[in-house]
Amino acid sequence: MKLYNISLQSLRRRKSRTIFLIFGLLLAVASFVTLYVVSENVNKNVAENLDEFGANMLITPKSDGLNLSYGGVAITGVTIENSSLSYNDIAKIKSIKNKDNLRIIAPKLFNSIKVQYLDGIGEINVVAAGVNFKDEVRLKKWWRVIGNYPSQENEILMGSEASKLLEMKLNQKTSLNGEEFLVSGILEETGSQDDGLIFLDLKKSQELFNKKNELSLIEIAARCYDCPIEEIVRQTSSKLPGAKVTAIKQTIESKMTAIHRFEHFSLGISAVILVISLLIVFTNVNASVNERTKEIGIFMSVGFRRWHIIKIILLEVLIASFSAGVIGFFIGIAGAKIITPILSMDDSITINFSYSLLLLSAGMAVTAGLLASVLPALKAARLDPTVAFRSL
Template identity: 75%
Template sequence: MKMKLYNISIQSIRRRKSRTAFLIIGLLIAIASFVTLFIVSENVNKSIAESLDEFGANMIITPKSDGLNLNYGGVSIVGLTVENGSLKESDIVKIKSIKNKENLSIIAPKLFNKVTVKPENSSFEKNVIAAGVNFRDEIRLKKWWKVSGKFPEKSNEILVGNDIAKKLNVSLNQKISLNKKEFIATGILHETGSQDDGLIFIDLKTAQDLFNKKDELSLIEIAARCYDCPIQEIVRQTSAKLPDAKVTAIKQTIESKMAAIHSFEHFSFGISTVILVISLLVVFTNVNASVNERTKEIGIFMAVGFRKSHIIQVILLEVLISSIVAGLSGFFIGVGAAKIITPVLSMNAESNINYNYSLLFISVGMAILAGMLASIFPALRAARLDPTVAFRSL
């Protein structure tokens, strides 16, 4: 009987090609949309996360000590003093040895110290805070920085914050004395609205020599990729490597990044749900109409001794076969669409999409589940058809 039921379902699909095609297309659109949005969402979110993780620090490491508090990057840094520091350059090597070291995108060490500034041809002196930095890492970390002139490239070149430049009337390429050592202001930072406007930036090694603080650091800023690894886990691993330091995750920055990342996920989920519901209605309408058209056929089945369960199986087998075809086709169409859409949304023409082939089985499973759910009621209605009505149509 099973073989006969299978043959009946196959023959019915062949006879009703247009209605079967309509059923398959309804499910196919839902599955293709789901696959496309899932792959695009996953890859675009990863691309956004990687970009955001390199746009400013999301971790700050400071010494554990009592001293002057400095608000840097929206974080109150306890224990930072311009007179003493307990972080060393060797700590950077330790940071790079954590388990999730691959998640560390940028490590930007800094040394802060009070310095006496005296511009050339000026009798005016002022005490300000100088920041020793690795300009290469600092520029990568602060992509929003814009300067008049150019970023320092040599050890005797400095970058002057916007507020300092205004107060001291500093001009480009002007010679400036820092603790009686001559430097050249090759760049003036455009206004950032942050603490950077009130700082003078110099080369880290030069700062360590100038302040007689060889290998010392005041703090270390880190931009960590937190898309596939919780930032708190990276904080824990780093704290274990640096027990004498305070490792702080910048909560506001992380929450903003995660909100941006998850917003597209929620959008994709919403669209997929709407399309799936519409597809369920399409399948339900299609199968229900098919039952109405097959009253005569159902009457013949009953006349030759088919049970209600047999009629249900015939209808559900037809939907099952159509669902499998829709699931397979929808997956490959969805992957193809994702390959076109992802580079556009990520604004990277060379981006490669990543997906797991387990999604193929999920797609087929979803198509089958959706098809069965939408067909159960019409199938039961067909099985409960009044035999007298069915026989009357013969």
């Protein structure tokens, strides 16, 4: 017989009290784990979706001249017939240390182009943008197109203003720099510079403008949830010394604010649950000490020191709260598995088992349990032997 045997037998043979004690903490741990895992995964998911929603980095050639503003950032090399960015730079960008954070790389080539309109009656200079449509469409999720995105080299997409100016209709043929193209789609108004542009396939534009392998700018959507964008900018700059790499801070700030708001909300709820569970444990252990006055009197009569009585009570709470931490963790993970896909509207999210979270849960439960039990345990140990004995 050791003191821990008394604690163990008390827990084992007074099942309803033990279940109630475990339940209070289990509820807190399970809620905490669910909220933590859900918030972490939903945050990641939201961050990933936001990261794909428009570029947060822009790479342009270094130049003193400012010729075209694109997304608030000046683009060089549109009017002058050379470019310091090339297609090979994309491979260099993909070789940075944080390459896994680069979600979309959308290179562009801008050039003024002569377009025939009114069935060849007139001709006008318009800015044309050579793009990889697959990347561009992923990057600009707000684009809505009448017709289809170009799928052939000789198809073009027209900005809404450009189509009005040139009086171009869907499926109409036109000539760009003397070569015939089909208008496969017209963009709905975006309110951006895209409205005034004509978009065509990047490779085709390089041929058409006689700028083989050249690029005017590269837009990048980088995942900045778990890596500071400044670090990605620094790494990219070092790979492309001839280019200017800019982080679009406004976009990043608004994304991070949205993410952190959800994190703070989860943290706040977890704190409230933790306080409630502390009160439950405190009330439970306190009531248990009051109920056990007689038992404490027996312990005193057989020669237990005050510390022995504290030890018995705290050991019980320690075992119960550790169990609550472990069981609560698994219930919390199960809860997160159910809730996360609903909240994120993404069934592909997988919830991984985390040993560190298991340790944190058990540690949190034990700390909370012991914190809530210290006062009742001290109260038990300080019980006046006369009072404890009077109940015998």
